[in-house]
Amino acid sequence: MDNSFLVRESDRLRVRHDFDAAVTEVFVRGSWDPGLRTVAAHSVRACLAECPRAVLVDLSGLSDPAAESVATWHTAARYTAARCPASELILCGVAEPVRPRLDGAEIQTAGSVREARARLGRVPWTQRRQLRLPSEPGAAVTARSLAEDACHVWDMAHLVTAARLVMSELTANAVEHAGTDVVAVVSLRGPVLHLAVQDFTARLPQLIEHDLDRPGSPVEQRGAGLRLVRRAATAWGALPCVEGKVVWATLAVDGGRNES
Amino acid sequence: MAAHHAGSVLIITVAGDLAFETVAAGDPITVALTPAIRHVVIDVAELDFVDVAGLRALLRTRHTCTGHGVTFTLRGPGASLRCLTDLTDTTGLLLGADADLGTDQPSAALQPPGPATPSGREQQLDEREALADDRELLADERDHLLAERQDRVAAHQDWEDIREDLANQREHNLEHREQRPPNSRDHDC
Numbered sequence: 001m002d003n004s005f006l007v008r009e010s011d012r013l014r015v016r017h018d019f020d021a022a023v024t025e026v027f028v029r030g031s032w033d034p035g036l037r038t039v040a041a042h043s044v045r046a047c048l049a050e051c052p053r054a055v056l057v058d059l060s061g062l063s064d065p066a067a068e069s070v071a072t073w074h075t076a077a078r079y080t081a082a083r084c085p086a087s088e089l090i091l092c093g094v095a096e097p098v099r100p101r102l103d104g105a106e107i108q109t110a111g112s113v114r115e116a117r118a119r120l121g122r123v124p125w126t127q128r129r130q131l132r133l134p135s136e137p138g139a140a141v142t143a144r145s146l147a148e149d150a151c152h153v154w155d156m157a158h159l160v161t162a163a164r165l166v167m168s169e170l171t172a173n174a175v176e177h178a179g180t181d182v183v184a185v186v187s188l189r190g191p192v193l194h195l196a197v198q199d200f201t202a203r204l205p206q207l208i209e210h211d212l213d214r215p216g217s218p219v220e221q222r223g224a225g226l227r228l229v230r231r232a233a234t235a236w237g238a239l240p241c242v243e244g245k246v247v248w249a250t251l252a253v254d255g256g257r258n259e260s
Numbered sequence: 261m262a263a264h265h266a267g268s269v270l271i272i273t274v275a276g277d278l279a280f281e282t283v284a285a286g287d288p289i290t291v292a293l294t295p296a297i298r299h300v301v302i303d304v305a306e307l308d309f310v311d312v313a314g315l316r317a318l319l320r321t322r323h324t325c326t327g328h329g330v331t332f333t334l335r336g337p338g339a340s341l342r343c344l345t346d347l348t349d350t351t352g353l354l355l356g357a358d359a360d361l362g363t364d365q366p367s368a369a370l371q372p373p374g375p376a377t378p379s380g381r382e383q384q385l386d387e388r389e390a391l392a393d394d395r396e397l398l399a400d401e402r403d404h405l406l407a408e409r410q411d412r413v414a415a416h417q418d419w420e421d422i423r424e425d426l427a428n429q430r431e432h433n434l435e436h437r438e439q440r441p442p443n444s445r446d447h448d449c
Contacts, residue, residue: 165344175280217353234408
């Protein structure tokens, strides 16, 4: 049971997140086989966990003569409709023989990624705050103040403790490891508070489990910041962006289950 | 940050934020231990925000103290710090058995329990109430996290169930097709 959602890329699957538009594009190329199916299922779920505006799956480069990928796209569409109603999943550039076999009310298709994006329109969330900050320790202070203020203004004082911690750790990590400017964003996306920090290096974070054999508290070992984010957040993950990457975390606004 | 000592007790008051940006400039909690000091109390009642870096600084101070045979006590931990120690499993280490002590007399915190003055007892009752509130807050947050984790397990199960569902449907459709009389307009998939 894991709330970490790190996308898996491969030679046949690439992920690109558009930070400003809150849209993630998944490019699937090459021949469909069980390996690609595993990577695709995992990565689509990881993209959806981030609660984006939309996930656009570009299938124009997919070779699937036996239409075996149909099952995966159907599952993905139903899963989106049931579990991430605020997000849209659009399959783009779907060719024969897959396209005629995609049916069902949950399936959305478009001729191309460009067409899908044009159809999407603007981001629906009105509550969103963003700051670009230089790579220095003070960025963590500003970022967590951003999160705290947002929680108060949006009437979610009960999330302040967790939001400040998560935002501070994500920002501190970016400052420490990326060394580039960072962009901190807080937004309210339906049932979750979304916290994210973009930096301009490509390397995705790795969660390092603490070494049980080493003496002392796990907090003193490398990777404690992300381990804390994992504990404090509902979900967290990282996505490659066109420029750099984003590390994100969500906090459920209320403690109950998200009803489908 | 302020430090003063009363007899064998050194009291360090930490206020504001104890975090990545303050620790980055160097260890802020310099513990001026002299041979006369037998007890160190870190007063964190005015601590607003603490993160992993700040926690590490506190742990380092504790380590320094125990290394010198000096007791280490955190006084007045608020909800923010308790939340962090809870999430990092350091509550026992940092807050331990002394967590309930929070009177204003520094040496009183370390004396054996005796008859308390009326105002002292009131203060202790207030502090115990505040602690109870904090614990309730933590319990609520724990329930919240538990509910979210159950939700995620269910999400994974949903994906698998939907997959199985669709697979069964396809099988059913296949069987249904095979049972129909041969028709020249049928095509193989």
